[in-house]
Amino acid sequence: MQLSAYTREFGKNLNIAYPVMLGQLGHVMVGLVDNLMIxxxxxxxxxxxxxxxxxxxxxxxxxIGFSFAITPLIAEADGANDLEGGRSYFHHGLILSTINGLLLFILLLVAKPILYYLDQPPExxxxxxxxxxxxxxxxxxLMAFQAFKQFADGLSQTRYAMYATLLANVVNVVFNYLLIYGIWIFPxxxxxxxxxxxxxxxxxxxxFVWEILRRKTKFAEYFKWSKKEMLKWAIFKRLxxxxxxxxxxxxFEVAIFTATVFLAGNLGTNPxxxxxxxxxxxxxxxxxxVGLGVTATIRVGNQVGLKQYRELRRIGxxxxxxxxxxxxxxxxLFILLKDILPVFYIDNIEVISLAAQLLIIAALFQLSDGVQVVILGAxxxxxxxxxxxxICFISYWIIGFPVSYYFGQADKLGSMGIWLGLLAGLTSSALLLYFRFNYLSRKLIRTKESILIN
Structure with a gap:
């Protein structure tokens, strides 16, 4: 197949992906703003x-991972023009996501004493x-928001969650400024x-996302809520x-990145x-x-609903x-700007030097990290x-973490060793997931063609 068969999809892919990208960046920007101000x-x-x-x-x-289940089901229903099915998945998904948010809140409160036993600096x-x-x-x-977001994403309407996230960042910046530093009447x-x-x-x-979605004509039928007796365990079970x-x-993925925080903490406050x-x-x-991963979920899910498997493979x-x-x-860019970017966070010379070294390895695993999350979406x-x-468990915890733990010791490679483990885990994940998608997409094509022949 010619290269143009793939590149001609770039425009449509980006059209779906860019609001998700900006929305996801909005989540990260909350942390970035906290980091810059703190x-x-x-x-x-x-x-x-x-x-x-x-x-x-x-x-x-x-x-967030749990809420991702909503998107492929909505996308498949949309591809099959099944409004009732899509509405049911949305309603059940919102209920489960809200319950999930409550459980995660309780979990964090119960888990916080763990911080005292991780050999971190006491202060x-x-x-x-x-x-x-x-x-x-x-x-x-956040979890209730995710249900609305994944529902809209499944209908390829990705920009509304972006608007909500970007505006929320403005709210975050304002209240951070007022409350961190005690501006005006604020402590x-x-x-x-x-x-x-x-x-x-x-x-x-x-x-904001609830208010904007319920007012749009495209979503009106989905906001006609089912009665209690119409809730179905089979839908909950599928979600x-x-x-x-x-x-x-x-x-598994976020936990290994989180493990780097604890391993780095063992090396000291500056690392x-x-x-x-x-x-x-x-x-x-x-x-x-991640934005392109959501795009892969939407577009592949649509093709599953249409049963167009050769198109599915090409789009993937x-x-x-x-x-x-x-x-x-x-x-x-990470390699070229490694000595400049950390300066925006802090003026500690040792911290800036260490961060610049880590950005070299971060540059190397950009490729495998990006590819693996998009294949997961597909x-x-x-x-x-x-x-x-x-595959994720094996890649991150059987391959990646042992490398981080061994080489991340102070008497070996320190922080650089920790990040070499990340590179190993992400690269393994990308390769194994690629083989999985290649196998499944070929199998779907062969099965459909065999049925047509017979």
């Missing part, structure tokens, strides 16, 4: 935000606990001020069968602060790939190629989640 208070407060968010990101990844833990108490509550509005709360800014902005985000493995996929800077920058480029590969090219650009569109979950 970094001016010193290395210990910055490390505390990193430590507190380590647990939050684990919970958030599980919740960092003392600062992180109050921050975590407040941010944990934001799981409630100076420092880290806790950043946490309140996050909480307020997420409640605003939920309200759970897709959502739980997807949540585990997200957990932990440097690790947070590099993670935050890498997270922003990762969210570009067009998105893989696109993310590879985009991430290659980011890799080059497999999600095929509603294939169990085997990819096993």
């Amino acid at each position: 970094g001016r208070l010193g290395a210990a407060p910055l490390a505390a935000v990193s430590l507190g968010n380590a647990l939050v990101f684990i919970a958030m990844s599980m919740g 960092v833990v003392e600062l992180a606990i109050p921050y975590l108490n407040i941010v944990a509550l934001s799981m409630l509005p 100076r709360l420092e880290l806790e001020g950043a946490a309140w800014g996050t909480l307020i902005s997420r409640f605003f985000m939920l309200w 759970l069968s897709l959502g739980l493995p997807t949540a585990l996929q997200m957990l 932990q602060a440097a690790n947070q800077i590099a993670l935050n920058l890498a997270s922003m480029t990762f969210m570009i790939a 590969y067009s998105i893989f190629l696109l993310v590879f090219l985009i991430e290659a650009v980011f890799a080059i 497999l999600r569109g095929l509603q294939d989640v169990k085997i990819p979950t096993v």
Whole structure:
């Protein structure tokens, strides 16, 4: 097949993906704003935000991963022109996501004492606990928001969640400024001020997306809620069968990145602060790939509904190629700007030097990280989640983490060794997931053609 068969899809892919990219970047921007504003208070407060968010990101990844189950089901129903089925998936998904938000809030409150037993700097833990108490509550509005977002994404209407997220970032910046530094009539709360800014902005985000979606004609039929007796366990079960493995996929990946926070904390406050800077920058480029991953889920899910499997394969590969090219650009930029980017976070020379070293490795795993998340999205569109979950576990925890743990010791490679483990895990994941998509897409084509022949 000629290259143009793939490149001609780039425009449509980006049209769906760019609002998701900006929306996902909006989530990361909440952390970026916290880091930039808190970094001016010193290395210990910055490390505390990193430590507190380590647990939050684990919970958030599980919740967001779970909500991803809504998108392929909505996309398949949309492709098959099944309005009633799509409405049912939306309603059931919103109920499950809201319950999930409550459970994650409770989980974070129960889990926070773990921070005292992770061999972290004591002053960092003392600062992180109050921050975590407040941010944990934001799981409630965030998970409900995710249900609305994934529903709209499944209908290829990705821009509304973007609007909500970007406006929520403005709200976050304003309240951060007022509450961290004690501007005007507001108290100076420092880290806790950043946490309140996050909480307020997420409640605003939920309200905004609900308000804008319910007023749009395209969504009107979906907002006709079912009566209680019309709720079906079979729908809940299907969402759970897709959502739980997807949540585990997200957990395995985010957890290994979170493990780098703890491993870096064992090396000291400055290495932990440097690790947070590099993670935050890498997270922003990762969210570009997440946007294309959602695009893969939507477009592959549509083709499943249409039963057009050759098109499914071609579209999938067009998105893989696109993310590879985009991430290659980011890799080059990370290398060229490695000594400049950390300066925006902090003025500590040692932290800046360590972060610059980590950005070299972050540049190297841009390609595999981007490709693996997009292939995961395509497999999600095929509603294939169990085997990819096993692949993620093997890649990150059987291959990647042992490398990080061994080479991340102070008497070996230190912070660089920790990130070499990330590179190994992500590269393994990308290769294994590629083989999985190649196998399944070929199998679908052969099966359909065999049926037609017979």
